[in-house]
Amino acid sequence: MSNISNSLLQMNNIENMNQKNTVIHRMEPAVKLLITLMYLIVVISVNPYQVSRLIPYLFYPVIGIILAEISLRTMIKYLVIAMPFTLFTGISNLFLNREIAFPMANVVITQGMLSCCFVLLKSILTILAVVILTSTTSMDDLLYAMIHFKVPIIIVTQIMFTYRYIGVIAEEASIMYHGYILRAPKAKAIKAKDMGPFLGQLIIRSFDRAERIYQAMKCRGFEGYVSFSGKKGISGKGWFYVVITAGILIALRLVNISILLGKLFM
Amino acid sequence: MIVIDKLSVQYSDGKQVLHQVSCRVNDGESVGIIGANGAGKSTLLKSFVGLLMPSQGRIEIHGVEVNQKNVRKIREMVGVVFQNPDDQLFMSNVYDDIAFGPRNYGMTEEWVKQRIYHMFHAFGIEHLEKSHSNKLSGGEKRIVAIATALVMEPSILLFDEPTSFLDPRMRRRLIELLKELEMTKIIATHDLDMALELCDRVIILKEGSIYAEGQAKDILTNETLLLEAGLELPYCLQKCMDIGKV
Numbered sequence A: 001m002s003n004i005s006n007s008l009l010q011m012n013n014i015e016n017m018n019q020k021n022t023v024i025h026r027m028e029p030a031v032k033l034l035i036t037l038m039y040l041i042v043v044i045s046v047n048p049y050q051v052s053r054l055i056p057y058l059f060y061p062v063i064g065i066i067l068a069e070i071s072l073r074t075m076i077k078y079l080v081i082a083m084p085f086t087l088f089t090g091i092s093n094l095f096l097n098r099e100i101a102f103p104m105a106n107v108v109i110t111q112g113m114l115s116c117c118f119v120l121l122k123s124i125l126t127i128l129a130v131v132i133l134t135s136t137t138s139m140d141d142l143l144y145a146m147i148h149f150k151v152p153i154i155i156v157t158q159i160m161f162t163y164r165y166i167g168v169i170a171e172e173a174s175i176m177y178h179g180y181i182l183r184a185p186k187a188k189a190i191k192a193k194d195m196g197p198f199l200g201q202l203i204i205r206s207f208d209r210a211e212r213i214y215q216a217m218k219c220r221g222f223e224g225y226v227s228f229s230g231k232k233g234i235s236g237k238g239w240f241y242v243v244i245t246a247g248i249l250i251a252l253r254l255v256n257i258s259i260l261l262g263k264l265f266m
Numbered sequence B: 001m002i003v004i005d006k007l008s009v010q011y012s013d014g015k016q017v018l019h020q021v022s023c024r025v026n027d028g029e030s031v032g033i034i035g036a037n038g039a040g041k042s043t044l045l046k047s048f049v050g051l052l053m054p055s056q057g058r059i060e061i062h063g064v065e066v067n068q069k070n071v072r073k074i075r076e077m078v079g080v081v082f083q084n085p086d087d088q089l090f091m092s093n094v095y096d097d098i099a100f101g102p103r104n105y106g107m108t109e110e111w112v113k114q115r116i117y118h119m120f121h122a123f124g125i126e127h128l129e130k131s132h133s134n135k136l137s138g139g140e141k142r143i144v145a146i147a148t149a150l151v152m153e154p155s156i157l158l159f160d161e162p163t164s165f166l167d168p169r170m171r172r173r174l175i176e177l178l179k180e181l182e183m184t185k186i187i188a189t190h191d192l193d194m195a196l197e198l199c200d201r202v203i204i205l206k207e208g209s210i211y212a213e214g215q216a217k218d219i220l221t222n223e224t225l226l227l228e229a230g231l232e233l234p235y236c237l238q239k240c241m242d243i244g245k246v
């Protein structure tokens, strides 16, 4: 439980990581948002089973992680939170699709194995791209960037509150968890029999808290959406980054680098 | 001027919390609303700004009645500092938190910036500009919360238990700060020492009705009255009396 609330809190306080001052951190948020979106679209559009075509896209997270100085621990932590779902899909492919793709030495490679690898690799790539974006850009900057791209203000406000609400729940959860642990010194975590009331209380408390926050907002003229101040869009230099990345991504998509490299060395 | 006339308020669960409360607050006055826990102090403050609407009676602020139609106007005139600053700070940094109100009221970014730097300067919190509000100390949070209300230049400020969560030194700083503010102040509290120091007049609430009302120095020295309302003499007076007995 403390782990869950810790990681929730961490997600909310991702700003901690935004304090660094690397090339990536300094990049304009709108540029990062655009580049990440392009990357996601291209990676997602790669045809299934073509594992080799996905591999070149590793360039992006590798370069991003190095330039942004994101620690391995952080990366792994996010992968661990996000991967279980994909892992499940990947592994079920293993069993469902046993058609033979091709034999390799003594082992038969099935379509299922290929698609399992493919699904895993694809989700690792996309998760890493999102982690690079969120750990180098504050939530507010991202929201501003969305507004710059004319995402409706209502949607931006929704995203902002969902994000903040996670923080509220996490804070309440950790307060309650401490209250629990202090009075149940032998328990390592919340016992199954106490879980029901605990969760019930948590919902009520976060609801009350959210209500109080909402009242405070109304007192300051809140009427359904947050007014964001106008922030600048993309500079010439920013567009340069966008075009370069777009060029690389499109080239990778059109040219099969693995085969090219293979031909070169054989 | 604030006029409250036979105000009754009930919560959505049907529980009636305020019963026929009537009083007035003049411009520039500091009024303490005191009473035991659950007496209805917070409820009264909330009804000033239309967070709770009267089930009977009415409230008028500078001649504007508090109702659904007028809340926006009312909330522009009346600033509220809630009991728990954690509920009041929700943006991701101090600057945006203070800017939240003015932006909602359509002030220009230029105006907002000027006002905020003025507040930073007045409170000596320039260094907090980019801080995330959950990284602040309790006292800093309280000051920022007050700034979020003051930035709108309200003519009336409401405080709900302003000294809760504060250590003695911070409490002292807050009291000095409140003394400086010239607008009408309504302070709900059971910190009677502070009430004695800050308020011209106090109103004692007991179980949702006005139990007594008068000059702070009269009410807050009347031990019998305070005991009946579930309170006790301000600590400083108790001490004085102890010394007197010796």
Ligand SMILES: Nc1ncnc2c1ncn2[C@@H]1O[C@H](COP(=O)(O)OP(=O)(O)O)[C@@H](O)[C@H]1O
Pocket: B011, B012, B013, B015, B017, B035, B036, B037, B038, B039, B040, B041, B042, B043, B044
């Ligand atoms: N949201 C609510 N719903 C129902 N009853 C409430 C609610 N909030 C407060 N009350 C009740 O109203 C009474 C007065 O509460 P409150 O105004 O918070 O008192 P005070 O601030 O003086 O301690 C209490 O008895 C409390 O139980």
Ligand SMILES: [Mg+2]
Pocket: B041, B042, B043, B083, B160
């Ligand atoms: Mg209260």
